[in-house]
Amino acid sequence: MAEVKGSILVADDEESVRNLIRRVLTKMDYAVETACNGEEVLAQIKKQAFDLLIMDIRMPKLDGMEAFKALRIDYPSLPIIMITAYSTVETTLETMRLGAFDYLTKPFDVSEVKMAVEKVFSSCLENADLQDAPVKAPNRHIKAFVGSSPLMQEVFKTIGRVSASDSSVLVQGESGTGKELVARTIHQYSNRKNKPFVTVNCGAIPEGILESEFFGHEKGAFTGAHQQKIGKLELADGGTIFLDEIGEMSPSLQVKLLRALQEREFERVGGNEKIVVDVRIIAATNKNLRQSIQDKSFRADLFYRLNVVSILIPPLRERKEDIPLLAAYFRDKFCGKLGIEPKTISKEVLNVLQAYDWPGNVRELENMLEHALVMSKGRVILVEDLPEEVLSSQKAYGTETGTKQETLRSMVKSLEKEVIAQTLQKTGGNKLQTAKLLDISRRALQYKIEEYGLENRENSYEQE
Ligand SMILES: Nc1ncnc2c1ncn2[C@@H]1O[C@H](COP(=O)(O)OP(=O)(O)OP(=O)(O)O)[C@@H](O)[C@H]1O
Ligand SMILES: [Mg+2]
Structure with a gap:
């Protein structure tokens, strides 16, 4: 048997998640113990020293967040990776601010777990200076920061860390x-x-x-x-x-x-x-x-x-998944400000917003929503309530029938796929190098690899 590389405690109330992570990490030659709630985590850590804790946030008895806070005080240098199925910007920011090593959202990819664990064992320096930082409750009255795209998730993590x-x-x-x-x-x-x-x-x-x-x-x-x-x-x-x-x-x-x-x-x-x-x-x-x-x-x-x-x-055009969330957020904000009843955004409007390129990014979307709300007469925001520039750019692409836009988008996508595939081949499948060559973050690359199904065999554990 290969030498054990380190000891890891995996805590999750779902047995299937515990087993999956255990299997993956055991294969990577780590010694793995498991726990199914926060109390068990604290008890196990008292008994035995671990090199890493991977912990779910929502667990019965003592939840992961509470256990995490307790551990930060008693074991400030223990690296902790938090996982959750209920990711919010606030929990991401808060967990990273408190000094979590990483933060993963369920359902996660096995390669993400492997990557995060490898990072912990290859360098424990990254957050070394944060570990003993004083802990204080954050101010809840901050301006909302909206976004669920993987790209923004990385931004939130960095904000929390710094x-x-x-x-x-x-x-x-x-x-x-x-x-x-x-x-x-x-x-x-x-x-x-x-x-x-x-x-x-x-x-x-x-x-x-x-x-x-x-x-x-x-x-x-x-x-x-x-x-x-x-x-x-x-x-x-x-x-x-x-x-x-x-x-x-x-x-x-x-x-x-x-x-x-x-x-x-x-x-x-x-x-x-x-x-x-x-x-x-x-x-x-x-x-x-x-x-x-x-x-x-x-x-x-x-x-x-x-x-x-x-x-x-x-830029917003590189994280279009965030558009519906942002649109809903600004709609609620302006409905509140204008003192009008909440309105629905029609599906056609969302399609138009998704297809637009957003040269003015989030600010442009914010202004557009305000415009649309002021213009709309009924309870639903319609395409005709949108300002001229969005609509005319649609027409330029001939989207009235919806066909040409699809073609353009799919053309761009297939080009992107090809470039990524070629670069991966050139680097012998080295993602870090590929990301560098293409000048995108590793996370963005991972996302696109999954989107286009470019993952090679060794890395796709979930099929086993
Ligand atoms: N992810 C987000 N969630 C909620 N609101 C956002 C988000 N991103 C930007 N905004 C809002 O969009 C507007 C523009 O953002 P901000 O002023 O921070 O942009 P900026 O990058 O500083 O722009 P500029 O370069 O023009 O100064 C603000 O009203 C801000 O609150
Ligand atoms: Mg600014």
């Missing part, structure tokens, strides 16, 4: 994808949540004014400086500063910002006094900053300072 730390975060994504919402959510889930969240829009403010916006100024520092002004960096003390459109910041201000970040102190414009602040930085941009570095319009050293953790929000 919120407990003070690392700088760079949020990248097209206009309207939710960069500011990500920044606010990180702040709301952090220990700084009761301190200020201050926004500076680096694109909208002229260079000279931006400097004093940022660092403040002393009375008489320049013509027109009649009074001392406290800058945003100082106002954000103890909290988070959100540097929006960081790609627009002028080179000279980039130098000053970098200095302030490195030395953790600065002076107000025209002043000598050193000001020390404790501020967490989240920056956002819809520019490709690596390109800007090559063009010499953005400093590489500042980029690396800001980009300690990077969050890339995919």
Whole structure:
């Protein structure tokens, strides 16, 4: 028999799930024990040391979440992978914030479990600095973040992971994808949540004014400086500063910002006094900053300072599964705001929304829903209530009969399938390398592999 690679405790109230995971992990040469509720988990862990715990959230007696919280205190360095059939954005964020190693949604793919377990045993470093982070209940009154696509699930996990730390975060994504919402959510889930969240829009403010916006100024520092002004960096003390459109910041201000970040102190414009602040930085941009570095319009050293953790929000057209959820969310929001009775979104409208490309991303969808609600007369939102631009783009593709659009979409899909298949072949089936070559996340690749049935034999355990 091969050497045992480590010991794993698997907790789930469903016997079939326990057995499936046990079978897979035993085959991978792990020693596996099982438990069927949270109390059993705590009892077993007291008796024996495990290298990893895989635990369901909903279980009788003591549920997984409660057991998880207890374990975080007594065994802060035990890696835990949580699984659930009832995934919400909140539980994802919360579990990752509390320091779970990973979070899987049922029904899961066996390859996902294998991947997550391998990650735990290959590097326990990833969340090492989060393990002893103080635990605090999150603020429930945050703006809702909606999304169920695998791509957004990854974004939520990263938000949860980083919120407990003070690392700088760079949020990248097209206009309207939710960069500011990500920044606010990180702040709301952090220990700084009761301190200020201050926004500076680096694109909208002229260079000279931006400097004093940022660092403040002393009375008489320049013509027109009649009074001392406290800058945003100082106002954000103890909290988070959100540097929006960081790609627009002028080179000279980039130098000053970098200095302030490195030395953790600065002076107000025209002043000598050193000001020390404790501020967490989240920056956002819809520019490709690596390109800007090559063009010499953005400093590489500042980029690396800001980009300690990077969050890339995919455009809406790459996660169309989220459209129905988002549409329903905005409908409810506006019905509430306008004080009107809840309306239904017709199936045809959903089809149109699904086929549209969303250059303005979630913001465009939000605006469109508001428009449609105002226009609709009955209890159902109809295609004719949608604004002209969505409809005309439909007509351009000839979707009135629905045929051409299908063809276009299926053409794009078959091209995508072929490119992925070829790249997989080129890399000898190496998914990480394939994802890198295609410039998509590994998770997105996995998703597409499944969608197109490109999985090779060794990886498809579920057939056994
Ligand atoms: N996943 C989501 N769930 C709910 N609301 C969302 C989501 N994504 C974006 N929104 C909403 O869409 C709008 C646009 O989001 P936000 O302002 O964060 O985008 P942005 O990326 O900062 O855009 P820009 O680059 O134009 O500044 C906001 O009203 C935001 O609350
Ligand atoms: Mg924004």
